[in-house]
Amino acid sequence: MVTGSYEGRQSHIPELKTPAIEVFENIYSRADYEIHFEIPEFTAICPKTGLPDFGTIYIDYIPDQWCLELKSLKEYFFFFRDIGIFHENVVNKVTEDLIACASPRFLKVRGDYNIRGGVKTVVEREYRRK
Amino acid sequence: MVTGSYEGRQSHIPELKTPAIEVFENIYSRADYEIHFEIPEFTAICPKTGLPDFGTIYIDYIPDQWCLELKSLKEYFFFFRDIGIFHENVVNKVTEDLIACASPRFLKVRGDYNIRGGVKTVVEREYRRK
Amino acid sequence: MVTGSYEGRQSHIPELKTPAIEVFENIYSRADYEIHFEIPEFTAICPKTGLPDFGTIYIDYIPDQWCLELKSLKEYFFFFRDIGIFHENVVNKVTEDLIACASPRFLKVRGDYNIRGGVKTVVEREYRRK
Amino acid sequence: MVTGSYEGRQSHIPELKTPAIEVFENIYSRADYEIHFEIPEFTAICPKTGLPDFGTIYIDYIPDQWCLELKSLKEYFFFFRDIGIFHENVVNKVTEDLIACASPRFLKVRGDYNIRGGVKTVVEREYRRK
Amino acid sequence: MVTGSYEGRQSHIPELKTPAIEVFENIYSRADYEIHFEIPEFTAICPKTGLPDFGTIYIDYIPDQWCLELKSLKEYFFFFRDIGIFHENVVNKVTEDLIACASPRFLKVRGDYNIRGGVKTVVEREYRRK
Amino acid sequence: MVTGSYEGRQSHIPELKTPAIEVFENIYSRADYEIHFEIPEFTAICPKTGLPDFGTIYIDYIPDQWCLELKSLKEYFFFFRDIGIFHENVVNKVTEDLIACASPRFLKVRGDYNIRGGVKTVVEREYRRK
Amino acid sequence: MVTGSYEGRQSHIPELKTPAIEVFENIYSRADYEIHFEIPEFTAICPKTGLPDFGTIYIDYIPDQWCLELKSLKEYFFFFRDIGIFHENVVNKVTEDLIACASPRFLKVRGDYNIRGGVKTVVEREYRRK
Amino acid sequence: MVTGSYEGRQSHIPELKTPAIEVFENIYSRADYEIHFEIPEFTAICPKTGLPDFGTIYIDYIPDQWCLELKSLKEYFFFFRDIGIFHENVVNKVTEDLIACASPRFLKVRGDYNIRGGVKTVVEREYRRK
């Protein structure tokens, strides 16, 4: 049984325009190496209850030509503070935005959310360039 | 040596009718990604002693067309509060109910129970769609 | 250099008669799933010093037709309270007794003993049915 | 979008002259074995803000003919105390300097930096001699 | 650049005579199983500074015909209390001594040393009988 | 501003009849000594939402003539499984029931509840006989 | 040396109108007992940088005639999500608002904020009715 | 309500003859100083169920003329391995035996028992010589 209204409220998410993330040149691009970020103060709005959600976003990536610039990445995440978005969609949206701006060789995004209604949720997506 | 009465008391479990779990459309179904839930306040009744059992249920799944809706999932687990059921059967029952309602690409269910009579029990089942 | 007396004192262990462990029918035997037990209050006697040894026994198994009944398993372990037996032999003895009574598809037994004479000992054996 | 000045400020890093790291003969070079170092008091300067960065450097390597001498390794890391260098470049620079001085069979360098502006960064590079 | 004196001071280590380690018969040698020891109070002398070093030695092995007897193993490690020996050489020396006395099917020796001069060192060697 | 209905729904709690707790004679009553219990599997019903609450109850007491019998204490706490009662009232009710049955010299009762709606609650009451 | 603008931007805080917190009757007011709340998802805006601050608010109080109602307390804290307010002022403002609405016998409010610019801040104020 | 049989089964405990604990002369008796022992492998028999109980005994004392000799203290505690005795009585019995043999200036005995039937128990008694 499907709750149609969910889908309706969130179907615009893949196209939602988010702030640009700056990149800088990877001067060691001849080698594969992994960069890991933890953003422990992520907050967005639950589209169902209107109440704030909190969590930590983890990013692992192997850069190709471009590295993610940290300050603009932070501003990118601040954008979600007033956005109504499900846990599952945050991780998918971030994954696709990071691929679009930095074309990494590998990327993994994990959203680890605080307990809500007695349930803890973690969502993780992994991407490997072919 | 088999204790026949056990089997007798639990053979109805696979067919036991449980509350429906709602699902919503997975708008990112073109990619594989993993969703993890922790339900730390699971309680049921030990069919042998009539005393309450306590534990945490962990669910990991890769959604296909449908995602599990959290609020109905919680209500699904509340249902067990007054049910006499062995640890092993909870995990198997939940696994088969979740497959039936959401047809995930991958599913793992783990029940991590509190110590009873000086013994701690964990049961885990994994399913991968062919 | 071999200390012959050790072997002598312990060569009867494989044939030592231990209390029967009850089993009950696995009503989900069509699937592979794993059951994990922790028995944190294991104690036996060191055959060399006569002093008590303490430790935790961990059991992981994939049941076939039979599941291990918890209460008789506990009584099985109480039996060792007055038995003089080396750490290595406890794990091997338990492994072979559990295979004999439940014919599992997979079994791992680990004995994690408290520090003795400034040394901590862990023994682990794994069995997979062919 | 690329911030050109970043690249400019850091393009000299691969050629930056660092203190020599002494090595000593590996008298067990006939076998592969792994050596792991943790240097928990690494500090350098952020080239963007001029403020100090802090972190822990982890090194894992399998020596070939030469082992890294610890005291000169420490002095090598002290050198960075006044150097403006990005997290990503520290790990790459160290990796290439260690390969040049000790020709290990395997090497992994990880920089685990303290949180900055609400974000934690870890960078890791692995090298395996062909 | 090599510090010749190091090599000189340590080249006798492979031949250094150490106390014998007793073994006893493995009455379950028909199966592979793993034995793990932790010796948390290892101490030796740093050959460079003459100051004591401290650490924990971890041993994992799969016995063949013989098991290591714990008391003589402890005395074997006490022997190093007054020996000047580098971290790397302790692990290699112990590995080769244990192979010589017990011919295990598998052996892993790890030395996890306390921080010295702001650096922590771990050395690990693994052996598998062909 | 007061929500009258709360008070209404809970004003019967002080007089609510609970299962008797057995006591046994304190054969060391000539001395003061403290007994501490932890009951980690407490569950009751939230009178506002009808959903289950979970928590741990801690009891510290100095017995006078009578000690609390553990098995009947457990049954006393099982009684709350289906009772609608606020966190604050559980602790006060338990305190007064224990004073009534065992007349301790000192008593402290603490209820440490799981997070609900993003808030964790702990309630504690202390009693000292004059 | 005083930065006058700080004071200017925050001098309105004591009079800032916040959402009402509901209370309910304390049916055990004849005894002193302590209630402790943890609100781990507090967020406000730094008035200096405009960036979000995160932290946990701890409340301990001994109720007199009124207890704090949890749901309205949560809404009270949500109010700060868009307010520019210093760490020190949050704790003082909350303290005085809670005294005004519930007249407790004792109250302690603590704000434990996440690290900012490499510094962690905790602010605590205690009140005892005379 | 009193369960008479408890009292009956345990009233002999205060007079139960236990192994002697040796003492040695305190050569620093002119000063007060505190000695703390932890005996983590205490086991006795539950007089009600006949099943083994496990726990840790903590002893703090300020010696006067005599110090407790460790080896005989251990043998003293081994004595309880086959004794049916309640948690409360172990602590009281040990306290009075230690006062009798060493006449300390101060003594505290704590028994911290493993969870039984979902309840953890700690018992503590303190003595100060007048």
Add this chain to the structure above:
Amino acid sequence: MVTGSYEGRQSHIPELKTPAIEVFENIYSRADYEIHFEIPEFTAICPKTGLPDFGTIYIDYIPDQWCLELKSLKEYFFFFRDIGIFHENVVNKVTEDLIACASPRFLKVRGDYNIRGGVKTVVEREYRRK
């Protein structure tokens, strides 16, 4: 026996000119409340060896008319990065500088330094205005 050179190298510390710490008006000065800061990335130079020292500085204070401004406090601590100063003197110097600039009602300064030469050092000074 005194090492005169120590004293000589450090006797200028009490008069060493450090960067000014800004303060801002405490708008809640009518009440006592406590502010706690942790500065986990403190580093200075050991005056004896010339090597860097690392540690965490903890500050607790009750403000009177002025609160310490965080950004200038951080800059104050950066100043020590190139200063040769003993652990004991850092804590005393900071204490007296903070009293001079903010006249707090209470102040406690603790320096918790990383292990050096196998020894960990913590220094703490407390001040209470009369």
Add this chain to the structure above:
Amino acid sequence: MVTGSYEGRQSHIPELKTPAIEVFENIYSRADYEIHFEIPEFTAICPKTGLPDFGTIYIDYIPDQWCLELKSLKEYFFFFRDIGIFHENVVNKVTEDLIACASPRFLKVRGDYNIRGGVKTVVEREYRRK
């Protein structure tokens, strides 16, 4: 019952000559402040078994005119590596040696020893100058 030989073997400890501990002038002696040292690698010989003992020594003191110099303190503790001495006597000996060399206003010495024969021992002595 006293084991005379103990006393005999240890009665020379109070007069045992230990290496001198250097002190340096306390330039902040006008204030009381506390210095804390942890020496985690203490080892001595058990006079009864001849086997090595290991532990951590903790020192807290308020200096008067003199501070303890760290390097000579370390050498002082190395001295015990080959000394047969009971746990209780180490703490008392160290206390009296430190009072003799630095005349502190306050001193606390704690020896926290590793488990031996299944028992952990901690000894602590406190001194306050009158």
